[in-house]
Amino acid sequence: MTRFITSSFSHLILLIGILIMVVPIWMIFASSTHTSSMINMNGLQMFLGDSFYENYLRVLLYQGGFFKEITALKMFFNSFIMATGVAILSVVTSLMAAYALVYYRIKYATLLFWIIFITILVPLELRIFPTYSVMAELNLVNSYFGLIVPISASAIATLFFRQFYKTVPDELLESAKLDGANTWRFFVDFLIPLSKTMIVAMLIFMFVFGYNQYLWPLLVTTSEQYWTVVMGLKMMSGSIVHRFAFVMMSMVPPILIIIVLQKYFIKGVFQDK
Amino acid sequence: MSFLDLKNVTKIYPNGTKAVHETSLSVDEGEFMVFVGPSGCGKSTLLRMVAGLEDITEGDINLDGKLINEVDPSERDVAMVFQNYALYPHMNVYNNLAYGLKNRGIDKETIEQKVNDAAKLLQISDYLQRKPSMLSGGQRQRVAMGRAIVRNPKIFLFDEPLSNLDAKLRIQMRLEIKKLQQKVGVTSIFVTHDQVEAMTLADRLAVINNGIIEQLGTPIEIYDNPKSLFVAGFIGSPQMNFLDGNIKNKTLSAEGFEIKDIDSDFEGEVKLGIRPEHLSQSENSLINLKVDLVEQLGSDNLVYGQLKDKKDFCYRCPGNLTIEKGADLSLNIENNKYYIFDKSTGKRVN
Numbered sequence: 049m050t051r052f053i054t055s056s057f058s059h060l061i062l063l064i065g066i067l068i069m070v071v072p073i074w075m076i077f078a079s080s081t082h083t084s085s086m087i088n089m090n091g092l093q094m095f096l097g098d099s100f101y102e103n104y105l106r107v108l109l110y111q112g113g114f115f116k117e118i119t120a121l122k123m124f125f126n127s128f129i130m131a132t133g134v135a136i137l138s139v140v141t142s143l144m145a146a147y148a149l150v151y152y153r154i155k156y157a158t159l160l161f162w163i164i165f166i167t168i169l170v171p172l173e174l175r176i177f178p179t180y181s182v183m184a185e186l187n188l189v190n191s192y193f194g195l196i197v198p199i200s201a202s203a204i205a206t207l208f209f210r211q212f213y214k215t216v217p218d219e220l221l222e223s224a225k226l227d228g229a230n231t232w233r234f235f236v237d238f239l240i241p242l243s244k245t246m247i248v249a250m251l252i253f254m255f256v257f258g259y260n261q262y263l264w265p266l267l268v269t270t271s272e273q274y275w276t277v278v279m280g281l282k283m284m285s286g287s288i289v290h291r292f293a294f295v296m297m298s299m300v301p302p303i304l305i306i307i308v309l310q311k312y313f314i315k316g317v318f319q320d321k
Numbered sequence: 322m323s324f325l326d327l328k329n330v331t332k333i334y335p336n337g338t339k340a341v342h343e344t345s346l347s348v349d350e351g352e353f354m355v356f357v358g359p360s361g362c363g364k365s366t367l368l369r370m371v372a373g374l375e376d377i378t379e380g381d382i383n384l385d386g387k388l389i390n391e392v393d394p395s396e397r398d399v400a401m402v403f404q405n406y407a408l409y410p411h412m413n414v415y416n417n418l419a420y421g422l423k424n425r426g427i428d429k430e431t432i433e434q435k436v437n438d439a440a441k442l443l444q445i446s447d448y449l450q451r452k453p454s455m456l457s458g459g460q461r462q463r464v465a466m467g468r469a470i471v472r473n474p475k476i477f478l479f480d481e482p483l484s485n486l487d488a489k490l491r492i493q494m495r496l497e498i499k500k501l502q503q504k505v506g507v508t509s510i511f512v513t514h515d516q517v518e519a520m521t522l523a524d525r526l527a528v529i530n531n532g533i534i535e536q537l538g539t540p541i542e543i544y545d546n547p548k549s550l551f552v553a554g555f556i557g558s559p560q561m562n563f564l565d566g567n568i569k570n571k572t573l574s575a576e577g578f579e580i581k582d583i584d585s586d587f588e589g590e591v592k593l594g595i596r597p598e599h600l601s602q603s604e605n606s607l608i609n610l611k612v613d614l615v616e617q618l619g620s621d622n623l624v625y626g627q628l629k630d631k632k633d634f635c636y637r638c639p640g641n642l643t644i645e646k647g648a649d650l651s652l653n654i655e656n657n658k659y660y661i662f663d664k665s666t667g668k669r670v671n
């Protein structure tokens with residue numbers, strides 16, 4: 049009996065937690081399916097209305113921005129390019145950096161690694177003006193390249209891969225060598241397959257990181273053509289229901305990525321190797 | 322020049338450890354060479370230099386008539402079986418075997434043929450699709466062997482491959498390795514610190530101590546004719562008995578007994594070595610043993626006891642003799658099979 053009470057009590061606490069997280073999102077979603085006059089008169093809604101298609105379609109296709117040059121659809125496209133680019137580029141570079149740090153006979157590899165690691169203490173915001181002027185010099189303002197490259201060196205991912213490589217037994221490398229594998233083949237045939245789940249986890253992390261960028265895209269794009277979703281959230285004008293609809297849609301890509309890859313994601317983060 | 326030739330090979334690790342001292346050794350084609358010695362004596366280091374996994378500090382290694390000091394391990398055409406097998410965990414057994422062949426650019430049909438042949442030879446055909454994590458220790462051992470065999474290398478190198486197996490499986494695999502090597506006929510070097518393994522497997526045996534080959538020879542030569550105190554103590558089970566003694570005018574006097582007319586001109590402090598199996602009971606005895614403990618192995622009895630001066634001593638007798646604890650035995654050395662070593666240098670003097 050007491051067990052029943054304590055267990056239902058903890059369930060109750062968990063339920064309250066879930067409600068606190070979910071209800072606001074639900075209210076925004078429910079409100080986004082009503083007409084704006086309805087919201088203006090009656091405030092936020094708990095139940096679904098019948099303007100879903102009308103509102104969401106309008107948001108997707110509406111020419112927004114000061115110059116009316118960009119639609120939400122285009123913003124999603126830009127964000128997707130940027131997030132994917134950041135994810136792939138940062139994972140590839142940190143895989144290779146970690147490989148060099150662990151397997152090449154670099155004299156001060158450990159010191160070098162910690163220097164790379166310290167860059168975590170220097171966030172983009174601190175170096176944003178020098179980085180911008182480099183991009184400007186190189187004529188990369190208003191380009192996908194300029195959006196992606198400056199934020200694609202990840203010390204965290206390098207750390208993860210380095211620590212993983214260090215747990216790979218030496219005999220594996222030696223055995224592979226005797227089997228005729230050169231440096232490149234060992235990387236491709238052994239380290240990449242062995243760190244597969246970790247690679248997927250890092251891809252997700254870096255995708256969400258890239259997707260959520262705000263300050264950098266704001267600075268490095270002057271043309272509305274390169275606006276991203278997160279910028280759009282701030283810049284969007286229009287009625288409240290349309291903004292709600294846009295907020296709801298902006299959550300979809302990261303959630304989709306996580307749902308699709310969650311099997312690997314959990315394995316990768318909690319890998320006991 | 323023989324098939325594998327080591328000339329004055331020395332290894333000094335970057336931290337200053339001198340693991341191998343000016344070692345020279347020749348291995349003939351098809352020969353099964355065993356390196357045996359206590360832990361840390363440099364067996365693995367020597368083997369790894371042949372494989373190319375460690376740089377050679379000084380000296381030359383020739384394999385099949387070619388100097389290989391600077392040849393990359395991937396180009397040496399040697400195969401190695403590691404203590405922990407080092408199977409590729411993300412590949413199934415088939416690909417574990419095939420990987421080395423793929424890297425050599427061999428076509429698919431030939432690879433399949435070779436892998437299947439090796440798998441049949443090692444009786445692992447049923448597991449080809451399994452990952453190594455789904456195999457037992459003995460099966461993993463076979464896969465590791467298969468990976469070496471399938472490439473048909475110039476030389477097999479084994480670094481204590483049996484030490485992770487339980488006693489029974491170890492004896493079985495020992496037998497299989499020997500049979501397999503005879504069948505395939507590949508030159509092999511096998512590293513172990515187990516002297517029984519060494520004796521049973523070797524065509525020739527190198528007893529290594531502190532980075533030096535103390536003695537090189539067939540197992541029987543080494544057993545019958547150990548050249549140093551170390552080799553005498555290391556080879557043979559149970560261990561040889563050692564007694565302190567002194568030689569003067571061809572007469573050796575040890576605690577409690579004398580041996581006259583010995584075959585040596587040495588004078589001074591010595592160690593007298595007697596194998597437990599070279600003793601027998603007789604009336605006019607040399608040695609009196611007070612029995613503490615009898616281990617009955619069935620075919621043999623191992624009798625442990627003490628001499629007059631409280632020195633521990635072991636005597637091996639046929640299993641059909643009953644010997645009681647506390648008994649006093651008088652023992653004689655059979656056929657003058659005793660070994661005398663210079664106490665200061667450890668060198669054999671008779």
Ligand SMILES: Nc1ncnc2c1ncn2[C@@H]1O[C@H](COP(=O)(O)OP(=O)(O)OP(=O)(O)O)[C@@H](O)[C@H]1O
Nearest residue numbers: 334336338340359360361362363364365366367514
């Ligand atoms: N990478 C290394 N750096 C420095 N010293 C080393 C290194 N590897 C081995 N040694 C030293 O070299 C000596 C020989 O080592 P080795 O591994 O060859 O011994 P072993 O005979 O194989 O012993 P075991 O039977 O325990 O495997 C040891 O004293 C060891 O401490």
Ligand SMILES: [Mg+2]
Nearest residue numbers: 364365366480
């Ligand atoms: Mg060793």
